Amino acid sequence: QEQLVESGGGVVQPGRSLKLSCAASGFSFSKYAMHWVRQAPGKGLEWVAVISFDGNNKYYSESAKGRFTISRDNSQDTLFLQVNTLREEDTAVYFCARDREDFGGRWFDPWGQGTLVTVSS
């Protein structure tokens, strides 16, 4: 079945960097745009970034611009999120999700189970 599995989270000191991964299976990864969404503890969902199917187009939320980099390796069916100069407010569960689109709509499905990033000294 279609599946996304995130990895790479953990406890990181402020100012350090981290690279998250999202492994896709069960569908043609290279045909879809992909997103990262995060959720701080006890808070709502916040969209972070999107990358086009071929990696040529990327968009970021205002809070992600400058420190976050989304990328993908279609030969490995894997999505990445590089986060630099981590701050305590980056503490969150990070989800990857597949973009789906047709006439009249665009949505995220499926989602991965998430990976927790804790920024703490």
Added chain:
Amino acid sequence: DIQVTQSPSSLSASVGDRVTITCRASQSISTYLNWYQQKPGKAPKLLISAASRLQSGVPSRFSGSGSGTVFTLAISSLQPEDSANYYCQESSTNAWTFGQGTKVEI
């Protein structure tokens, strides 16, 4: 960016009740509005896309309506397993803004 305002932030209802959740967009987004359900410790699950398209496998007691700036998620007969957080999401721009969420308690 388009602002999305979801209400109420929480609600408590009984099994069998009909409940509705509303999302309002700051400008017209046609039908580019989705609804997700999230249970504690789990990933969000897509319930409804394009304002009113029920996803395969989602119980028919869930329904979505609206277009333009006002949208509604309705649960016609609340069940115990519907206890969760619900989020709307606009998808008309490259911002994919989520609503603040609604906690449904039973």
